[in-house]
Amino acid sequence: MRGFPRQTDESLGRLLVVDDDLVQRTIVGKLGARAGYDCLIVPSLELAESVLSKDAFDVMTVDLSLGERDGVELLRFAAERGLRDMSIVIISGCDGRVLKSTRRMAEGLGLSVIGALGKPLDLDELKDILQLPRRKRASARARSSEIDVSPDRIADGIRQGEFVVEFQPKVDLASGGVVGAEALARWRTREFGIVSPATFIPIAEQCGLMPELTDTILSSALSQGRKLIGRYPEFTIAVNVSGSLLSDLALPERIEQVLRREQVPAHALTVEITETTAMADVDRAADILLRLRLKNIGTAIDDFGTGYSSLAALAKLPFSELKIDRSFVNGCENDDDMMKIIEASVGLGRAFNMKVVAEGVETADTLTRIRRAGCDVAQGFFFSPSLRLARAESWVSQRNEFVAKRMAWMSQQPQTIVAPDAVVAQQIGAA
DSSP states (O other), X not given: OEEEOOOSSSOOEEEEEEOSOHHHHHHHHHHHHHHTEEEEEEXXXXXXXXXXXXXOOSEEEEESEETTEEHHHHHHHXXXXXXXXXXXEEEESSOHHHHHHHHHHHHHTTOEEEEEEESSOOHHHHHHHHTHHHHHHHHHHHHHTSOOOOHHHHHHHHHTTOEEEEEEXXXXXXXXXXXXXXEEEEEEETTTEEEOHHHHHHHHHHTTOHHHHHHHHHHHHHHHHHHHHHHSTTOEEEEEOOGGGGGOTTHHHHHHHHHHHHTOOGGGEEEEEEHHHHHHTHHHHHHHHHHHHHTXXXXXXXXXXXXSOHHHHHHHSOOSEEEEOHHHHTTGGGOHHHHHHHHHHHHHHHHTTOXXXXXXXXXXXXXXXXXXXXXXXXXXXXXXXXXXXXXXXXXXXXXXXXXXXXHHHHHTSSSOOOOOHHHHHHHHHTO
């Protein structure tokens, strides 16, 4: 074992370098010391296990090849000891698929993997990765300083009309036009400013306020979205429904009452339910979803592929839309395994006669890949973040006007001209 003290005034914590290659572990150790870590380098699995049994580290880099042993054993050891707060960088000279699979395996064990690097090492990339824990701690400090919201304050917010929605557009990939939007809950308060749903939703669920909060968000989404629905007959508003409400057999009637009150046709609403929520009590979920469909309300299985029984959910429950989770979509252009999952999900959606939506589209390359895979609709920052009503109406109007003009122009041409996927997307996105 050998140590390298940090070479900066600010400490980023302790770094453990596990590598049987003398040159590589020395380089990584010195790089970590220059970045601000107190580094310890060890050449074997056995020494690493011994050190981790006695000392705490903020970050560990591990080469998957450790002589007669392998780094997967060390990852399993870290998981068994509950070292889930330690950030991990995986290094391997194996092919890319092995590296990606190892990362997924480690994340499945609950470990915090911040990077997976092939050989020869890109030292600039490694340096950037070693800075991630600093940003994660800053984010954690920000979260820890968030407000302490009480159930009574949430109830007051509901009564005072402080809960509103923003809209993230959903774009049809065949035409480029906007065909709907997902309504995202926001809480605007006088004393706290904007409060994240990650803060107020768990509290509302624990204290039994979700029925009132859901009715409020649903009413806000439909009343604000009524103008878009009236202007574009096929426009739909998607609203997430909490898992705690899927045990309420009166939910379809309550939703129908809100639709009547806001004078919005049932087909203009899509209720989104996460996959794991739907499978928690299949019989009750089927009861509720069937009655929603009979009322002509759309139903979407959200975060598809992240639960434990995706195929069972499709077979047993009457969803009209399948939303591929952003964890598969984001970065799929560089990951053939993720693309295979997307393509398989599209095939399943087609087999069950569902519209397929890709969420989390952030780049032109991702857009190109999901279009070629056969997705029908996409949403994400590449098109637009969530928008307040006035901005959403303007954005949708400009984009759809651009698409209509483009379609009219193309219909007048002697030969159809089709621009590359990304170019079309960028042209429309600039409208």
